Amino acid sequence: MTQTSNRLLDELARLMTDAVGATQGVRREVEAMMRSRAERLIEQMDLVHREDFEAMRQLAQTTREDLDTLTTRLAKIEAQLAALSVADATHSRG
Template structure:
């Protein structure tokens, strides 16, 4: 059997080194593109999906807690209505009457 010429071993080493360099170049390009996209997103003031989902979860929890507290307030108000003095009418729940403004007059 004859040995392979050293030329082919050197060529295989150079090819392996080139493939390794191209692989590193590909990783570097991917990191550069990712950095540019992140920068563009920050400039556009766009929210990331993870941040959006976290805020949506917080909002859902707050909404559920608000509904629970509203039910508790309604139950407490219902308990207070019979205890109101006779002749005094309790305020309707969550009534916020708008203040009346004086009529505008034309001085012209």
């Protein structure tokens, strides 16, 4: 009876081991399918790559800094022009 019980337990253990192996295989297949579908979905969404986004962000930041510099320079030039206009008007009257 113990030999039959041992064989039964061995068979049950082998069956459970096979089931675990099959479950892991199914899990890997499902993960691969989900990854593939997610990649397709992302491609269809026409998203940009991170590197392209970072490059454009850096370009926008540089452009903004240049714009700030040019705005400051323009304000100084306009102030100088206004001062010259006032000086010319004063000089013309006098």
